[in-house]
Amino acid sequence: MKQPVLHTVLSPALLHLYDLSNTIVVIIDVFRATSTIATALYNGAEKIIPVDSVEQCIALGKATPNSITAGERDGKVIEGLQYGNSPGDYPKSFIEGKTLVLTTTNGTRLLHMALNNGAAEIITGSFPNLAAVTEFLMQQKKNVILGCSAWKDKFNLEDTLFAGAVVNKVTNHFKIHCDASLMAQEMYTLHQDNMHTFIRKTTHWHRLSAYGLEKDLEYCVTPNVANVLPLYKNGALLAMH
Amino acid sequence: MKQPVLHTVLSPALLHLYDLSNTIVVIIDVFRATSTIATALYNGAEKIIPVDSVEQCIALGKATPNSITAGERDGKVIEGLQYGNSPGDYPKSFIEGKTLVLTTTNGTRLLHMALNNGAAEIITGSFPNLAAVTEFLMQQKKNVILGCSAWKDKFNLEDTLFAGAVVNKVTNHFKIHCDASLMAQEMYTLHQDNMHTFIRKTTHWHRLSAYGLEKDLEYCVTPNVANVLPLYKNGALLAMH
Numbered sequence: 079m080k081q082p083v084l085h086t087v088l089s090p091a092l093l094h095l096y097d098l099s100n101t102i103v104v105i106i107d108v109f110r111a112t113s114t115i116a117t118a119l120y121n122g123a124e125k126i127i128p129v130d131s132v133e134q135c136i137a138l139g140k141a142t143p144n145s146i147t148a149g150e151r152d153g154k155v156i157e158g159l160q161y162g163n164s165p166g167d168y169p170k171s172f173i174e175g176k177t178l179v180l181t182t183t184n185g186t187r188l189l190h191m192a193l194n195n196g197a198a199e200i201i202t203g204s205f206p207n208l209a210a211v212t213e214f215l216m217q218q219k220k221n222v223i224l225g226c227s228a229w230k231d232k233f234n235l236e237d238t239l240f241a242g243a244v245v246n247k248v249t250n251h252f253k254i255h256c257d258a259s260l261m262a263q264e265m266y267t268l269h270q271d272n273m274h275t276f277i278r279k280t281t282h283w284h285r286l287s288a289y290g291l292e293k294d295l296e297y298c299v300t301p302n303v304a305n306v307l308p309l310y311k312n313g314a315l316l317a318m319h
Numbered sequence: 320m321k322q323p324v325l326h327t328v329l330s331p332a333l334l335h336l337y338d339l340s341n342t343i344v345v346i347i348d349v350f351r352a353t354s355t356i357a358t359a360l361y362n363g364a365e366k367i368i369p370v371d372s373v374e375q376c377i378a379l380g381k382a383t384p385n386s387i388t389a390g391e392r393d394g395k396v397i398e399g400l401q402y403g404n405s406p407g408d409y410p411k412s413f414i415e416g417k418t419l420v421l422t423t424t425n426g427t428r429l430l431h432m433a434l435n436n437g438a439a440e441i442i443t444g445s446f447p448n449l450a451a452v453t454e455f456l457m458q459q460k461k462n463v464i465l466g467c468s469a470w471k472d473k474f475n476l477e478d479t480l481f482a483g484a485v486v487n488k489v490t491n492h493f494k495i496h497c498d499a500s501l502m503a504q505e506m507y508t509l510h511q512d513n514m515h516t517f518i519r520k521t522t523h524w525h526r527l528s529a530y531g532l533e534k535d536l537e538y539c540v541t542p543n544v545a546n547v548l549p550l551y552k553n554g555a556l557l558a559m560h
Contacts (some may be wrong), residue, residue: 235498257476281496
């Protein structure tokens with residue numbers, strides 16, 4: 079049987095180089111959008127509506143019953159929104175049954191780029207839902223793009239490490255002739271046992287830890303603590319069952 | 320003293336994210352443009368004129384005394400040009416005193432992008448002239464961009480490994496808060512002792528080895544066999560003395 083093809087895309091600015099038709103795109107924004115998405119859905123959020131702008135977020139929040147607005151720009155809560163982009167903000171006791179309207183610097187932007195570029199299916203991935211993502215990809219037997227949200231289009235390590243964790247798990251199920259995937263897998267195998275130490279070297283760590291988010295960042299590289307599959311459908315991310 | 324800043328740019332499609340003013344840009348196209356440039360200059364070529372198009376290459380070849388035209392597209396010699404992009408094509412007995420008018424898929428394109436984006440100085444780097452590059456960068460004490468030519472804007476490993484070799488050598492002389500540089504350095508230290516084996520896993524190896532260029536590719540990852548510094552000045556690359 080012909081194996082499906084997998085590529086890793088290291089920045090949204092490189093997404094246009096790939097054909098997304100008949101392809102599942104995995105949106106990866108480890109610090110912190112896709113970790114927060116997995117956590118909120120795992121804890122019972124009804125759905126998450128990713129939007130590009132703060133204005134849209136506020137307007138949609140007002141129009142949607144039982145919803146909250148949340149997001150960040152440059153790692154900080156935005157004026158006019160109610161909550162931030164921390165997975166710790168969304169325990170079951172708070173988020174269950176609610177709709178989260180979310181806007182972030184990189185992850186929600188990449189999701190809409192994938193949508194506009196004709197992705198057949200869109201899911202979100204992060205260490206908290208690593209196994210849910212890899213199991214889905216191995217079941218579907220379709221072409222896959224692992225899309226790193228990066229930081230304002232610049233390469234980042236945390237998204238690459240997650241892409242590498244996925245490649246490492248699914249490698250025998252796909253045809254992978256992709257230097258970015260090979261690099262990501264090697265970086266992941268090199269650091270999978272010292273992740274908490276290694277992420278302290280990343281530029282994103284220095285950016286966010288200035289806001290006292292160390293616990294958040296360590297949670298965001300912990301595998302399978304919110305094992306749910308967020309699937310984008312009709313404008314919202316829902317937990318697939 | 321304030322240290323200069325170093326960044327690694329993994330694809331020409333990301334170059335616009337960086338400020339190139341007051342910055343030395345190192346053009347990296349390991350397979351094979353910048354390896355060939357170093358080799359031809361080391362073997363006594365008077366200068367190398369990098370051009371974007373085949374038409375320009377032919378026209379400039381006709382207009383330039385004692386010149387030859389050379390280049391590749393997709394790894395193959397182009398109809399209308401005299402020579403290819405193999406460093407083996409340019410021994411001293413052939414190239415000494417000549418001007419090489421060169422066009423390639425990725426490297427010459429990135430050089431012109433750097434020029435158009437206001438780079439203060441442009442040099443070219445490859446394993447054959449690794450030490451010449453690192454010594455120059457440590458002497459100059461200016462900001463540095465290590466620019467990977469990639470493959471049609473897609474990330475490649477061989478350019479990344481060379482960027483990593485540079486980072487590894489100059490790291491104490493620069494302020495480096497750049498995930499791409501950190502990744503490149505780790506990939507280089509991981510593979511510096513098995514380079515000939517590891518490059519066989521890259522997509523570029525599979526692309527070029529189909530044309531029987533294995534010896535070329537092994538030469539292109541051999542450090543310091545053509546230790547010259549190609550500096551771009553007035554439209555041409557010259558060996559700096």
